[in-house]
Each structure stands twice: as structure tokens, then as C-alpha cells.
Amino acid sequence: MSNDGPLFIDEYVKLHPVDLADRLERLSPGERAELLTNLPLETAAAALAEVYDDQFEELTEGLSTDRLVELVGELEHDDAADILGEFREERREELLEALPNEVSDPIEELLRHPEDTAGGIMNDRFITLSRTDTVKECLAHLREQKDRSRVDITYLYVIDEERRLVGIVPLRELVFSKPDGHIEEIMVRQVQFLRVDDDQEEVARRFDDYRYMALPVLDRSGKLVGVIDANDAFEVAQEEATEDMQLMVGLSGEERFSTPWKTSLRRRLPWLFVNLATAFLAAIVVGFFEETIAKWTALAVFLPIVAGQGGNAGMQTLTVIIRDMALGDLEPGDGKRALFKETLLGLLHGIAIGMVVGLIGWAWKGSPELGLIAGAAMLLNLLAAALSGVLIPFGLKALKIDPALASSIILTTVTDVAGFFFFLSLGAWAIKNMN
Amino acid sequence: MSNDGPLFIDEYVKLHPVDLADRLERLSPGERAELLTNLPLETAAAALAEVYDDQFEELTEGLSTDRLVELVGELEHDDAADILGEFREERREELLEALPNEVSDPIEELLRHPEDTAGGIMNDRFITLSRTDTVKECLAHLREQKDRSRVDITYLYVIDEERRLVGIVPLRELVFSKPDGHIEEIMVRQVQFLRVDDDQEEVARRFDDYRYMALPVLDRSGKLVGVIDANDAFEVAQEEATEDMQLMVGLSGEERFSTPWKTSLRRRLPWLFVNLATAFLAAIVVGFFEETIAKWTALAVFLPIVAGQGGNAGMQTLTVIIRDMALGDLEPGDGKRALFKETLLGLLHGIAIGMVVGLIGWAWKGSPELGLIAGAAMLLNLLAAALSGVLIPFGLKALKIDPALASSIILTTVTDVAGFFFFLSLGAWAIKNMN
Structure with missing residues (x-):
């Protein structure tokens, strides 16, 4: 945007909610509160639906509780649940109590599900039909609730008396079927669905595998409790990818450029200390060999090469494995095949890179022994890198930990420690045998 | 699946296409060719539509050209275009020529667009209306083409005489409008759309920003040429994230666990050699200080700590920046704000980590000077890490290169070189001044 300054109210109203949300973020807290109070309720709520859930509270600071309640009440139930999920518990309860029951009940229902499950992602904007109704009755029913509901409908859901899902009917099918036919006759019976407690990774995977515009979500008893649209799944997939990276x-998995620096500091620093602890492991290995290095300082020059190559090659393996796990292309049972492929690659990479490093070591420092040692250590370390690139994510997964968690920190520890150990112990052995 | 062995034809037919595709990948080439020849055409094509585009050729090896042409002809046009785009040119031309014109023409039309643009992603399964038609006429028109077209329709597209997009009509709206009203009266005029040459990153971003179930794609003259559904965008977002990681x-950006090892080797090894070249830069820096290390070998022990911390902190910054750029949350104009925030964090991280490293250095080696040098080098390197974590992706972007490309290799080069240089030159200076 060329002009980022404040606008008149009627100019803000004309903006698309996404652009208005963008503007809101750039205003001062005071300007923002004033604007959100004076904008038409619908406009303000539409814009706030577009901000990240965890920024909502900050962006509405300074608003009266009455106005805040009005705004939350205007949101879609699933958006309201996502946003309220980020509030402190007392504040959340306070706002929910101030809302009329017909608004707070469905929001509280959605809030019961953890945000990273199908239940936490689903929305309640779906339309149900009864299997025994006729097509004509259903169309009349749909027409009645027209104003109350969304226009971007693709499928309709058929339930029995216990609200259990028994089939789906594409809207198009409904429109073009004989008016006196029964829903039972036109519905699709074999329906893909999600369970309310399915993990969001499973949600993304299902939309990846099956190209539906929406999937129904059932509770444990088979009751239809919500729907996840392809665009909900889209957001989930983006979040999952961000989290893994x-x-x-x-x-933290949730950090953004716009995260306040204090929050970033609080979240990043602990991991840097973890990394520091692991770096000391590598340093201790080097420490064992201080005498070796004192006798043959050229070894110190090759340390970063052996370790650095291991780190990079290991990251290649790790990245492929973690991403394929997330996309569901790599199952726990594929571990052996993955290990075989990556070990083979590690061996071949090791031979290629090891030979080049060996030759350079020889040429640069005029010592064939140094070349031989560096080359051999490189080969061993690239094998270690390949093994750990596979074993770390599979191991974390077996421990029921996210396979991405701190995996690059663990990996570079292995490749540093292994690289230093192989290289320096070969060096120590050579010194002993050369003299 | 508990049973991975071959099944009888009628058992394969009962599988969902996704599961059948999974089975196909696990069969031997001979078994696969036989199965794909004997399965009903529709079943075989549905399964092949589910495999990765670049695996199609391998999976159909051994099939007669006639059968292959039949299979390609059975695919959706956009799937066929994606798959044929992966074939060698002569083979592609051969298959296209063998197809009837009414199939090959739309495929060739889609093939004209690069695969990573809106044109390469869009499908041609959309239904158009004329603004001057009545609702009744449109419904009759829709009913007629029922068998020929998809059931998961959400929106219909209104075009003028030159096929320029003038509005959209949600199917639901059409169904419930007065039969003798005109499309013009019920259509939504302000429509979001994509241009045929928009990059796929822009496509993903638009679906991220605006929650539509589908977006129309226009050519330069405003003509409607295709539609991208939310589930197409979903796949694109997954690919983009994989590519960036x-x-x-x-x-390569396209590697998977199932990529043949020869392909993996050919794609990974060049980058390992790039990394090797950059690792030598770091080694050269260490080489400058060989004498320093010979005099004070304890320095060698702290090298991996200073460099490793810089690498990890830099990766934190880099990952946030690259992901936010991809999601469209960070624009080129935000560079200064990003640089300010990350520099501040680098400074604070540097003070915290630097102090701890300094104290440990003092305690471990009993040398306050070593602690001071290690701490100071750590502070400087974490600042360098923060700066390069921001400047590398912004720099690549300014050069019109993908900001993710080899960015971690470049970053660790900077943090290794800077870390070694700061630490060892401080060490050299201390030796000179202590004696």
C-alpha cells in the first residue's frame, strides 16, 4: 500500500477485511481502539476474524468489555472459539458469560476440543438432512434457512435420528433429483470422515490423499459434530509445515516476524541453551585430543570441514524424512528401507567427498597422511550423518515425540561429536605410528 | 495394511484409488504392467491420478502405448497435463497425437503454462453462465450437462460475450433465486481472481488470505481460462512448504523418501560440494591462526561452541524470515523492522549465552582470559548470525532468487567464518598482550 496513514472511517469500511486487518496491526493501540469502537460491528468483526488468533487480545486492548463481547458474538463460532482459546481462562469465562447462550453454547462446545485436533479445527456451518425426507422437502428446508447460513455450500450431510452420519448429498445432486424422491435414494453412503480427536496432521494428510472440498467430523459414537472445509485444511497444512520447519x-513452532521480541526471546533462548549444552559435548571430544592438536595443529584446520559436511549431509536426510513423515508418505514400517537408502547415499557421498577432501588435504598441507585421515573421517562422518538423519526422527516418533522437535540440534551434535572423534582419533593414531 | 501381497483383480477394484495407488507402487514392474492392463480403465486411471506426477512414467513402464494413451485420456485434463509435463518432449508429443483432439486440445492448452504458475495449477472443470440468462435457463443448462461434469460445485462463473469474467454466483444462490430473475441481478460483481501467470506462492497466499472454496483464473485480457479449488491450493501449499524446507x-525441492537413490545422489551431491567449498572458507580462516592454536590449544576446544551456537541462532532467525516471506506476512518493505528485531535478539542472546560460555570457559580451563575471549566472540557471532539470518533471504529475494535457496549453507558459512575469525583473532591478540 502506498499510503499507510490513518484514513477516515468510511474509507476503512470500504477495505476488504484482510486489508483492514493489515491496517489495524499498523495503528497505535489508541487509534486502534477508537477505530474498532466506531466501525460498524460487522466490519470490525470481519477484520478481526482475519488476524492471527494469538494477536486478537493485543489488538483489542483498550476496548470496553461490552464492545469486545459484541465483536466476539459477531464472529463465526469456530473463529470465536479459536480466539477465546488464546485468552486467559478467567477472561475467557467472563466473555462467554456475557454472551447470550445461543452464541456461547456452540462456542463452548467447540472449545472443548484441543486446537490441534479435528475437533479444534472443524466449524459448525453445515446443513443436515434426514434420510427419510423427500428432495422437495429438503429444498424447502434449505430455502427457509437461507439467511442464517453460508452460501458456499458444496455438500449436505444426511443423519439419522441419533444424529449419526449416514451419507452425504452434493448440493448439485439435490438440485437435479426428482422432487418426490427420497434422500436415502440419492445419498452417497460410503463416506470418508474424520474423528473429533484425530490429530491435525491426520487432517492435513486426509485432504492430501482424498481431494474433497470438505470432510465431516464425527464423535466417538458416530454423531456428526462438525465439518472441516478444504480451506480450513489449507490453513492447518500451512501451520503444520511452519511448525515442523x-x-x-x-x-516454538508458532513464531512469526510479528511476534513481540520479548516473546521471541523467551521462546528461543532455552533452545539456544540446549544447543550450548550439546555443543559442549563436541567441545569435550576436542578437549580429549588437545595434546594431539598441539602436536599437529593442521588437524584443527580440517575440523570444521569434517564436522560441517556431516551436518549438511545429515540435514538433507533429516529434512526429507521429517517432511515425508508429516505428509504421510513415510510410515513407521518404512524405517528399514529409508535406512538402507540413506546409508547407501551416505557411503557414496562419503567416498566422493572424502576423496576430494583427502586430495585437497594432501595438496594444501603437503601431507598425504593428513589427506588420508581427513578423507577417512569424512567418509565415516557422512555415514554417521545418514544414520542419524534417519534414526533421530524415527526414534523421536517411537517415543511419541514430534519427530521434528529439536532434530537439527540433535543431529548436528551427533555429526560434530562423531566427526571430531573420527578425525582426531585417526590423527592421534597416525602421530603415534608415524613417530 | 496387514496384507501387502498381490491380490485378485476383483479385490484391487474394490480399493479406494489412493490405496490402489499405494499398492501399485509396491508391486514389481512386471506385476504392475499386468495389473494396469487388466484393471477396468476407469479404476486404473483413478489410481494413477493419485501418484506423484513424476512417478507416473516409471509406474506405467512396460505398458503398451495404446493402453497408456487410453489411461491418459481417462484422466482429468489438469492431471493429464501435470503428468505429461514430466515426460520427455518426444514421448509427450507422441501420446498427445494419439489422443483424440477433444482430449488433447484442452491438455495442450493447460500444458502451455509453467507448472508453478496459476495456469499450471488450475483445472478446467468449471461451469459458466451468461449474465443475460434467466435463473431458470441456467438451471436447465446445468441439468443437461449433469453427467459430463463434476458434482462438487460451489460457485458458477458469469462471463460476457468475450468470455471475460463479470461475476460469480454461488450454486446455492442460483437454486433459491426467482426462476425468471436474471443472472445479472444475483451475481456477485466484486470478485477476487488470479492471473494465469501468478506464481504458485501467490496462489497459496491468496487462499491463505481469503477463505474461498475456489478462485477463478483469468488471462491477460480478463478471459476466464480456469479455476483453482481450495484443494488444488492445498496441494500447492504443501509443495511450496516442502520446497522451502x-x-x-x-x-532439490522435490525430493522424497521414494525418490530413486540415483536421482537423490545426482541432486544432493552438487550441494554437498558447494557446502565443501564454503567449509574450506572456514578452514582457511582457522589456517591463518594455526600458530595461535599451536601456542594455545585450548582455543581449539572452544571453536565448535562459538561456531555451533552462531549456526543454531542464525537458523532460528532464517527459518522465521523465510517462512513469513513465503506466507506473505513479511514484505520487502519490512526488512528494517526485521533487522532491528533480530539484531536486538542477537544482542540479548549474545549477552546471555556469552556470559555463560565465558564463565564455563574460565571454570573449565582455569583461564579468565579464555572465558572473556570466548564470551566476547560468542556475542559478536550471535550478532553476525542475526544479521545474516535477515540479510541472506532479503538479499536472495532482491536478486530474484528463491530466498530459501541454499540459505542454511550460506548462513553456516557466515557463522563459521565469523565465529572462527572473532574468536581466534581475539585469542591471537590476547597472546600478544599477555606475553
Whole structure:
């Protein structure tokens, strides 16, 4: 945008909610509170639905509780639940109590589910039909609730007397079927569905595998409790990918450029200390060999090469494995195949890189022994890198920990420790045997 | 699946296409060719639509050209285009020529667009209306083409005489409007759309920002040429995330666990050699200080700590920046704010980590000077890490290169070189001044 300054109210109203949300974030707290109070309720709520859930509270600071309640009440139930889920418990209860029951009940229902499960992702904007109704009755029913509900409907859901899902009917099918036919006759019976407690990774995977525009969500007894649209799944997939990328390197999984620096500091620093502890492991290995290095300082020059290559090659393996696990392309049973492939690659990479490093070591320092040692250590370390690139995520997964968690920190510890150990112990052995 | 062995044809037919595709991948080439020849055409094509585009050719090896043409002809046009896009040119031309024109023409039309643009992603399964038609006429028109077209329709697209998009009509709206009303009266005029040459990153971003179930794609003259559904966008977002994660560490962006090892080797090894070249830069820095290390070997012990911490902290910054750029949350104009925040964090991390490292250095080696030097080098390197974590992706972007490309390789080079340089030159200076 060329003009980022404040606008008149009627100019803000004309903006698309996404752009208005963008503007809101750039205003001062005072300006923002004033604007959110004076904008038409619908406009303000539409914009706030577009901000990140955990920024809502900050962006509505300074608003009266009455106005805040009005705004939350205007949101879609699933958006309201996501946002209220980020509030402190007392504040959340306070706002829910101030809302009329017909609004707070469905929000509280959605809030019961953890945010990273199908139940936490689903929305309650779906339309149900009864299997025994006729097509004509259903169309009349749909027409009646027109104003209350969404326009972007693709499927309708057929339930029995206990609200159990028994089939789906594409809207198109409904429109073009004989008016006196029964829903039972036109519904699709074999329906893919999600369980309310399915993990969000499973949700993303299901939309990846099956190209539906929406999937129904059932509770344990088979009752239809919500729907996840392809665009909900889209957001989930984006969050999952962000989380995996971040967890690998020691970030919280939810950090963004716009995260306040204090929050970033509080979340990143602990991981840096974890990394520090692991770095000391590598340092201790080097410490064992201080005498060796004192006798042959050229070894110190090759330390970063052996360790660095191991780290990079290990990250290649790790990244492929973690991503394929997240996408559901790599199952626990594939561990052996993955290990075989990556070990083979590690061996071949090791031979190629090891030979080049060996030759350079020889040429640079004029010592064939140094070349031989560096090359051999490189080969061994690239094998260690390949093994740990596979074993770390599979191991974390077996421990029921997110396979991405701090995996690059663990990996570089292994490749540093292994690289230093192989290289320096070969060096120590050579010194002993050369003299 | 508990039983992975071959099944009888009629058992394969009962599988969901996704599961059948999974089975296909696990069969031997001979078994696979036989199965794909004997399965009903529709079943075989549905399964092949589910495999990765670049695996299609391998999986159909050994099939007669006639059968292959039949299979391709049975696919959705956009799937066929994606798959044929992976074939060698002559083979692609051969298959296209063998197809009837009414199938090959739309596929060739879709093939004209690069696969990573809106044109390469869009499908041609959309239904158009004329603004001057009545609701009744449109419904009759829709009913007629019922068999030929998809059931998961959410929106219909209104075009003028030149096929330019003038509005959209949700199917639901059409169904419940007065039969003798005109489309013009019920259509939504302010429509979000994509351009045929928009990059796939822009496509993902638009679905992220605006929660539509589908977006129309227009050519330069405003003509409607395709539609991207939320589930197409879902796949794109997954691919984009995979690509970014992989490019960062020196992978092709398209590698999977199932990629043949020869392909993996060919794609990974060049990046390992790039990393080797950059590792030598770091080694050269250490080489400058060989004498320093010979005099004070304890320095060698702290090298991996200073460099390793810089690498990890830099990766934290880099990962946040690259992901936020991909999601469209960080624009080129935000560079200064990002640099300020990350520098501040680098400073604070540097003070915290630097103090701890300094104290440990003092305690472990009994040398307050070593502690001071290690601490100071740590502070400087964490600042360098923060700066390069921001400047590398912004720099690559300014050069019109993907900001993720090899960014972790570049970053660790900077943090290794800077870390070694700061630490060892402080060490050299201390030796000179202590004696």
C-alpha cells in the first residue's frame, strides 16, 4: 500500500477485511481502539476474524468489555472459539458469560476440543438432512434457512435420528433429483470422515490423499459434530509445515516476524541453551585430543570441514524424512528401507567427498597422511550423518515425540561429536605410528 | 495394511484409488504392467491420478502405448497435463497425437503454462453462465450437462460475450433465486481472481488470505481460462512448504523418501560440494591462526561452541524470515523492522549465552582470559548470525532468487567464518598482550 496513514472511517469500511486487518496491526493501540469502537460491528468483526488468533487480545486492548463481547458474538463460532482459546481462562469465562447462550453454547462446545485436533479445527456451518425426507422437502428446508447460513455450500450431510452420519448429498445432486424422491435414494453412503480427536496432521494428510472440498467430523459414537472445509485444511497444512520447519531448529513452532521480541526471546533462548549444552559435548571430544592438536595443529584446520559436511549431509536426510513423515508418505514400517537408502547415499557421498577432501588435504598441507585421515573421517562422518538423519526422527516418533522437535540440534551434535572423534582419533593414531 | 501381497483383480477394484495407488507402487514392474492392463480403465486411471506426477512414467513402464494413451485420456485434463509435463518432449508429443483432439486440445492448452504458475495449477472443470440468462435457463443448462461434469460445485462463473469474467454466483444462490430473475441481478460483481501467470506462492497466499472454496483464473485480457479449488491450493501449499524446507538445506525441492537413490545422489551431491567449498572458507580462516592454536590449544576446544551456537541462532532467525516471506506476512518493505528485531535478539542472546560460555570457559580451563575471549566472540557471532539470518533471504529475494535457496549453507558459512575469525583473532591478540 502506498499510503499507510490513518484514513477516515468510511474509507476503512470500504477495505476488504484482510486489508483492514493489515491496517489495524499498523495503528497505535489508541487509534486502534477508537477505530474498532466506531466501525460498524460487522466490519470490525470481519477484520478481526482475519488476524492471527494469538494477536486478537493485543489488538483489542483498550476496548470496553461490552464492545469486545459484541465483536466476539459477531464472529463465526469456530473463529470465536479459536480466539477465546488464546485468552486467559478467567477472561475467557467472563466473555462467554456475557454472551447470550445461543452464541456461547456452540462456542463452548467447540472449545472443548484441543486446537490441534479435528475437533479444534472443524466449524459448525453445515446443513443436515434426514434420510427419510423427500428432495422437495429438503429444498424447502434449505430455502427457509437461507439467511442464517453460508452460501458456499458444496455438500449436505444426511443423519439419522441419533444424529449419526449416514451419507452425504452434493448440493448439485439435490438440485437435479426428482422432487418426490427420497434422500436415502440419492445419498452417497460410503463416506470418508474424520474423528473429533484425530490429530491435525491426520487432517492435513486426509485432504492430501482424498481431494474433497470438505470432510465431516464425527464423535466417538458416530454423531456428526462438525465439518472441516478444504480451506480450513489449507490453513492447518500451512501451520503444520511452519511448525515442523521451526521445531527442527529450536523454535516454538508458532513464531512469526510479528511476534513481540520479548516473546521471541523467551521462546528461543532455552533452545539456544540446549544447543550450548550439546555443543559442549563436541567441545569435550576436542578437549580429549588437545595434546594431539598441539602436536599437529593442521588437524584443527580440517575440523570444521569434517564436522560441517556431516551436518549438511545429515540435514538433507533429516529434512526429507521429517517432511515425508508429516505428509504421510513415510510410515513407521518404512524405517528399514529409508535406512538402507540413506546409508547407501551416505557411503557414496562419503567416498566422493572424502576423496576430494583427502586430495585437497594432501595438496594444501603437503601431507598425504593428513589427506588420508581427513578423507577417512569424512567418509565415516557422512555415514554417521545418514544414520542419524534417519534414526533421530524415527526414534523421536517411537517415543511419541514430534519427530521434528529439536532434530537439527540433535543431529548436528551427533555429526560434530562423531566427526571430531573420527578425525582426531585417526590423527592421534597416525602421530603415534608415524613417530 | 496387514496384507501387502498381490491380490485378485476383483479385490484391487474394490480399493479406494489412493490405496490402489499405494499398492501399485509396491508391486514389481512386471506385476504392475499386468495389473494396469487388466484393471477396468476407469479404476486404473483413478489410481494413477493419485501418484506423484513424476512417478507416473516409471509406474506405467512396460505398458503398451495404446493402453497408456487410453489411461491418459481417462484422466482429468489438469492431471493429464501435470503428468505429461514430466515426460520427455518426444514421448509427450507422441501420446498427445494419439489422443483424440477433444482430449488433447484442452491438455495442450493447460500444458502451455509453467507448472508453478496459476495456469499450471488450475483445472478446467468449471461451469459458466451468461449474465443475460434467466435463473431458470441456467438451471436447465446445468441439468443437461449433469453427467459430463463434476458434482462438487460451489460457485458458477458469469462471463460476457468475450468470455471475460463479470461475476460469480454461488450454486446455492442460483437454486433459491426467482426462476425468471436474471443472472445479472444475483451475481456477485466484486470478485477476487488470479492471473494465469501468478506464481504458485501467490496462489497459496491468496487462499491463505481469503477463505474461498475456489478462485477463478483469468488471462491477460480478463478471459476466464480456469479455476483453482481450495484443494488444488492445498496441494500447492504443501509443495511450496516442502520446497522451502528442502532448498534451505541443499535439496532439490522435490525430493522424497521414494525418490530413486540415483536421482537423490545426482541432486544432493552438487550441494554437498558447494557446502565443501564454503567449509574450506572456514578452514582457511582457522589456517591463518594455526600458530595461535599451536601456542594455545585450548582455543581449539572452544571453536565448535562459538561456531555451533552462531549456526543454531542464525537458523532460528532464517527459518522465521523465510517462512513469513513465503506466507506473505513479511514484505520487502519490512526488512528494517526485521533487522532491528533480530539484531536486538542477537544482542540479548549474545549477552546471555556469552556470559555463560565465558564463565564455563574460565571454570573449565582455569583461564579468565579464555572465558572473556570466548564470551566476547560468542556475542559478536550471535550478532553476525542475526544479521545474516535477515540479510541472506532479503538479499536472495532482491536478486530474484528463491530466498530459501541454499540459505542454511550460506548462513553456516557466515557463522563459521565469523565465529572462527572473532574468536581466534581475539585469542591471537590476547597472546600478544599477555606475553
